[in-house]
Amino acid sequence: MKFKTETSAGGIVFKEVKSQKSKVKSYFWLITQHSKHKGWGFPKGLIGDKESTESMEQAAIREVEEEGGVKAKIISKKPFGVKYKYRFGEYLVDKTVYYFLMEYISGDPKDHDWEMMDAKFVSEDEAKKTLTFKSDQEAFEKALKLLEEK
Numbered sequence: 001m002k003f004k005t006e007t008s009a010g011g012i013v014f015k016e017v018k019s020q021k022s023k024v025k026s027y028f029w030l031i032t033q034h035s036k037h038k039g040w041g042f043p044k045g046l047i048g049d050k051e052s053t054e055s056m057e058q059a060a061i062r063e064v065e066e067e068g069g070v071k072a073k074i075i076s077k078k079p080f081g082v083k084y085k086y087r088f089g090e091y092l093v094d095k096t097v098y099y100f101l102m103e104y105i106s107g108d109p110k111d112h113d114w115e116m117m118d119a120k121f122v123s124e125d126e127a128k129k130t131l132t133f134k135s136d137q138e139a140f141e142k143a144l145k146l147l148e149e150k
C-alpha cells in the first residue's frame with residue numbers, strides 16, 4: 001500500500017436567523033452532501049489545486065463558493081484543524097483539514113458544483129444529526145465554541 005498526505009481548507013458557514021417572536025439569536029449552518037460517497041459534511045478542498053500560490057484562507061473561501069454555492073467571509077483568522085485517514089485506490093491518505101469559521105454573505109446553496117449532490121442550511125440540531133463523519137462532528141463542536149466566544 002502507498003501512503004500520501006493531503007492538506008485541505010474549508011469553511012464552517014453560519015447564517016444568523018432573526019426570529020420575530022424572540023430576541024434570541026439563532027444560526028443555520030451550511031452542510032454539503034458529496035456526490036460520490038454520499039456523506040454529509042462541510043465544504044473543503046485541497047489548498048493550491050487550482051492556483052499554486054493560493055493561501056489557506058483563499059482556498060477555504062473558494063471551496064465554500066464552489067461546493068456550497070455561497071459567498072462567505074472568514075470571521076476568525078485562526079483556523080482549527082481535524083485529522084483523519086481514508087483509502088483512495090491503492091493509497092492510504094493521511095489528511096489534515098483546516099476549517100475557518102465563516103459568516104454567510106450571499107448566494108444560494110443550490111448553486112453548488114458537481115462534486116456535491118446537495119448543499120443546504122440547517123439548524124444546529126439538524127447539523128449534529130446529519131454530519132456523517134466524526135472529524136466533521138469534531139470540527140462543528142470547535143466552530144460552535146468559537147462562535148460562542150465571539
